[in-house]
Amino acid sequence: MNTFEIRETFLDFFVERDHRRVASAPLIPQDPTVLLNIAGMLPFAPYFAGDAEPPAPRIVSYQKCVRTNDIENVGRTARHLSFFEMLGNFSFGDYYKRDAIRWAWELSVDHFGLDPERIWASAHVNDDEAVEIILEETDIPRERIQRFDSDNFWWTGQAGSAGYCGEFFYDKGPEYGEDGGPAVDDERFVEYYNLVFTEFVCDDDGNIVGELPAKNVDTGLGLARLATILQDVPTLYETDVWVSLLAAASRVTGVERGDSDEHDVSLKVLAEHARATAFLIADGVLPAKEGRGYVLRRLLRRAVRHSHLLGVTDADARVLPPMIDAVIEVMRPGYPELERQRELIMRVATAEEAGFRDRLAAGLAMLDDELADLGDGDPLSGDVAFQLHDTYGFPIDLTAEIAADAGLELDQDRFDELMTAQQERARAAAKSGSGGVPASVYREAAAATGSTEFVGYDHLRAESTVGALVTVAGLVDVASEGDELEVVLPRTPFYAEGGGQVGDAGLLVTPSGRLEVLDTQEAIEGVSTHRVRVVAGEVTPGQEVVATVDPDRRIATARSHSATHVLHATIKEVLGEHAQQAGSLVTPGRLRFDFPHFEGVADDQLATIEGTINERVLRDPTVRTEIMDLDDARAAGAVANFGDKYGDVVRVVTIGDFSKELCGGTHVPHGAEIGTIVIAREESIGANTRRVEALTGIDAYRYLTNERLVAEEVARTLNTRSDEAVARIESLVERLRAAEKELVRLRQADLAGRAVDLADEVERDADGLGIVAVSLDGLDMDGLRQVAGDIRQRLGERGVAVVGTGSDDGKAQLVAALTDDLVEAGVAARDVLQPAAKLVGGGAGGKGGMAQAGGRDGSRLDEALQRAADEARELARG
Template identity: 45%
Template sequence: MRTAEIRRRFLDFFAQRGHTIVDSAPLPIDDPTLLFVNAGMVPFKPYLLGQTPAPYPRAASVQKCVRTLDIDDVGRTARHGSFFQMNGNFSFGDYFKAEAIEYAWELITRPVADGGYGLPESRLWVSVFHEDDEAAGIWRDRVGVSPDRIVRRGIVDNYWSMGVPGPCGPSSEIFIDRGPAYGPDGGPEADEERFMELWNLVFMQFERGPGGGKKDYPILGELPAKNIDTGMGLERMAFILQGMDNLYEIDETRPILERAAELSGRPYGRGGDTDVRLRVVADHIRTALMIVTDGVVPGNEGRPYVLRRILRRSVRAMRLLGYGDPALGELFAVARDCMSPSYPEVAADFDRIREVAVAEEEAFDRTLKQGTGILDLAVKDAKAAGHTRLSGASAFKLHDTYGFPIDLTLEMAAEQGLEVDREGFTALMAEQRRRAKADAQSRKTGHGDMSVYRRVLDEHGPTKWLAYETLATDSRVLAVLKDGEPAREAGEGDIVEVVLDRTPFYAESGGQESDAGLLSGGGARAEVLAVRRPSKGLVTHQVRVLDGTLAVGARVQAEVDAEWRLGARQAHSGTHVVHAALRQVLGPTALQSGSYNRPGYLRLDFSWRTRLSTDTRSEVEEAANLAVRRDLPVEVRYMPLARAREIGALALFGETYDEQVRVVDIGGAWSRELCGGTHVEHASQIGPLAITSESSVGSGSRRVEAVVGVEAFRYLARERDLVSRLAEELKAPREEVPDRVAALVARLKEAERASERLRGKLLVAEAAELAAKASDIAGVGFVTATAPDVAAGRALAEAVRERYGRPGVVAVAIPGEGKFVLVTGVSEGARGLGLSAADLLREALGGRGGGTPSLAQGAGVGTPEALVARLAELVADRLAARE
């Protein structure tokens, strides 16, 4: 049974039982605790945690997930994949244990001909929390599972919580016996490779208090409404139903693996490193495809870094398999064909997706070249210092800073006769992972801070948000929060969070900065600094109290700064216009991947590989301003998400949308996007628009910045004044300024070339003069000199060395603070006598420095005179030894 069919059967089964089918949320979900969705329940967290009422009593989904904590196990086990899909059914205060257990068992054992998965009951085991007699009784009495296949397990295995105060409860799992070939008999307690978990049912029925670990917390009591959260791993079910040993061989990954094997000429199935690398490729290519589809582009931090790491591990695996040509474009095409039956957007947006992958592979190839050069220097320094090992710190820097894989460092260092301090590298990696886990835990425990918002929401209900309708409201202060804790009031100078019953302020979202303005009333005035939505339905205002006391229960006038809002509307509508102009000029693959706008300013990131030429940038700017001049109408409509997609509305990557969405049209289909921001009513209200910069923000992604309205006038005025001043200085008409500046630059470059030629002549003259003053050491001339900098020192040493008529050695000192640099040159005749610049310098410096037999340099301490004298002694000793 194909994976897409397993998915379809799951959704059909639960749709027939009254569940609302919810589309998968994008992988980069808007959640401060996560980089990517890592479990099927994540999009439903606000409902499960009681932060906001669920819009439906029961739901089902197949959620895309990414986990990378176990990335090093990918390819080595049957179950570890960085991308997976979690089938889940959920109840929000509707049905509970009996129905959840019966639904799971019915679907998993129902015959294939009747729409089920047809797993034989004789191969299935279940587990329950050891105190959950209710669940054990349902499995035994209502479902009919034999008691000897119902395993009772402790709190670590069969009890769920978020790790912070809130909902918790026992869980129950369904396992399948894969047979004696996979391990010993005895059920899940004996071996979880043989008895593999397929489905986990979580019964959220209690509330837990504070505490650490998986069991060190109190149970405070039962929840008023009990919830169900289940998860069935789609890939696990696929490799069971398809008769495979692991998730890398199912229909959504095996074609990628086989194409990688074909390209590399390394067949799969013979075991060892080859099989592991092919599995890594199959897993990582699919993961990267799905991440890029959801709008992430490679970068150096956060989600972009995770994507970069996954892509580069894929490339590295192909290189280790012996394939050196570009591979990602072709492998992504195979992955597209595997995934598009379930996710049509993969095929619809494939040109952009492929461009991102190809650009990153090209960038990584450049990194490998750069890293190779850096590694060569590190090896050379280690050898010069007499070391036989490359330090762990050097290997870690190559890995962490330059993306240079450790296995490549090991191979290349070994080729040059050095080991690598693997223990030191591993310790630094472990420390990095510890910091990352600590950071993840700190983000996770951020849910503890949400409790105060949940209490406010429970007590007062959602904020009446009127930002689209008015700039001022008469409001009541519902809550004042100081440092995350409730307070009765705030005094002059305090910075606090305030919750109002109604508000006209736009809360920061969708790239638009929040409104500015004032709260005033009862002798108090407070400046609004930021507005946000910490929980769905709740709006909070960060304010600085300017005068008086702002107290809970007070009546205030909440007023948005009208000029601020106007500038914000111009900038947000301007962002849509620039996006449409980019797509008009560059084509439909130039899709927005992120944006930010504030009054008068906008920034837009979009998918594109190359720098925009001056002419292209001007063309985009002109297309945007023509839309403004034509005064295109701006229309806001509300409609179902499915309808918005039908009419071609563009969604911002990474955003999660409700089933009812807001569509903003500028000029009809010319610019049609899903958007919750504030906008002008006609394009002419945007005012002039000027693009101020265009730059790279990562492989396959560019950024344009622009100003609009009054800020555009000011920018253009500054540009005009600059040109006027240049014209005045050059005494030329304004239209001739570019040619005059170009001529000046050309003349300056010619003057620099002439200066270099003169400097060369002076060096030759100085070299001849120095050579004439050379001292004699056993028939070899010895020349000493000083230079102002290293470049001049090397040039002088080379000039003396090449123009010395007989065997000679030259030493040029470059003074510095606390230490100095010494450059040593040895002429061809002196090299014939066995003298080497690199050997002489290293011995004089005690092992430091490096270079070639003809030219070397290194840093010394003490005085240059003493070191030059030491060099003279070494020359004499070497020549004496020859005799």
């Protein structure tokens, strides 16, 4: 079977057994505490925890996953991947061990054709029930069932659901290792099917403290591992998917597999990381300095670095576009999002590769020089690692990997110290719930109140009861004036923050108290909490309550949300389909919209966008909302935004004939109610990501009024009319430019005169070598190059000019220029500067007769100039 057939066989098998087939969830998980989906069960975690009702009691899925904790093993072992696919069958309080084990056996033997004599099993040391079921439902004898302790007990590492687990292993044969089962050799006996039976509740230390209300099944079958077994190949890189991708890697690099072990590793890394890159970008991840964007950037840059090791060293070369073409072709079955997002994937990957290749060669040269100077046992300097990170864009993991390849350690402590000094980063893990309230407290509130019924689409006022009072310490029985806490209601008109829209504010009034609602959030799936301050009296659970949303805030927010949809549709029309929503914030009178794009939006494009959205709003398009099946909504062309979660039944918001999106937010009923929309700002918020901020309604009017007042004040200052102010400013700017050009001319003449004086004063040695090494204040890099070049020209032959300057921030800059005869004799300006650059804490770059250097320690500039002069003498004599 090829990989696609294996996947479909698994899915069809369980669909025939009444499982609902579910497509892969995005790699960006709903849980904000998790960076990326790393397991097939992760999208279903709320169902296992009891925080939400599953859409069906039985589910079968295929799930894309990314895990980079052991990325250095990719390409070096038989089965390590950063991107992988998990097949899983799940039961939420329905079938249990017997069915799960019987079906796993039946699937393995009857449908995948595995040799029953080569299948082994494992179980927990205390799970006699599972062992007996294996003996009864399969042909595995007792001697091929091995018992383990912690390896066969599954829990999340924190308080929550847990249970025993078991595995099926396949014996690949004596040529792969020792006999004796998985306890002896896990290379020969490959685990391919994991069966987890959750029935317990554990505390934070992993101790069983109770039982779940329902017993569940959570299985995982590694698609690549099973393909390795069924296709009878030694490693996953010989399976059908990887034969195609590695052939593409060979084509784009010109290196054939088998050329050398190290080349084979690099080909595998290039192919594997290209696949992971395509899937991450398709799901809305963009390169960034931290978080999941850092994971993507690390994969991209590792791929480029390994192509460099394969000989693709041209700064203008591009290996990722053809690799991504190959990935899309191979992985298209089952993942249509790759084709839909082809343009986005290509543009992001191409831009990232181009940016890194520009710096890769210089960074590697600097690193090679540093490694060559280290003695035995010396670590790679954290200062060098930081400069590679800060100047050349090398992820620290990449630098550490290169050092490890050279048999060296990295001074990680020093690197961390420098990073902390540069920028304090928040590294605390996100906590569950707002204000640090544990999820277990919210679950307790949900048990008392039930899920929240939202009636706010049609009503801004509703009667309800106080379901629970929530604090960090747990549920409380009373809250009094001045207290701040959270309130759960079984029925509410308050919109809980979601889809970029902020939560509602307003009032809760009970017979004994008055509470100001400051914010509304969804604490756990299906349960809304109202963050409140008790402003009068007290409140207790069970009281009747009148909940009233602040109408002005809600209406202003609805204007902004509808405006966001209009803006989204228009931006895609003007800039291209790749410019899909990658983040948004919808607040009263103001919106923020993030989208992938690869250059600043031009003024004329912004003007077109702003004009179009206002024309559309003025036509007063109808805003319609419909409840539809997800598949029907997608078939109708509804846009699903990156990272948003959708159930089987969705709400579709249609504005006119130009916008149709899946959206749970609140909207105005007619487009004209949005009022004026003004784009206030467009800016970059990271690599390949732009942000537009806009104002709506009265906020837009106030903005325009202020802009008019500013224009009138400018006109008064210029002593002209408003309609003539621009021409007047252009005239003044032209005069200023003329004055600046004259200053530049005078400065260049001054620099030329100084160069002449310095060259004329030089004393040549017995070999006729003349060296000028001087510090000049007030020059930038261009000025240094001009002076150094003028001195070189004046020196004629056997001349070296080294010019340096210190900046106000304490840094140093140097330029070296050599006459042509020295260059022809084999002396390079970069070699002259390299020792000096190290003294000031930096590196040198350039080629031939001109080079430049910079460093953070300007206090050693004079010493560095002298060192450069000494090096020039040595090189000229050699």
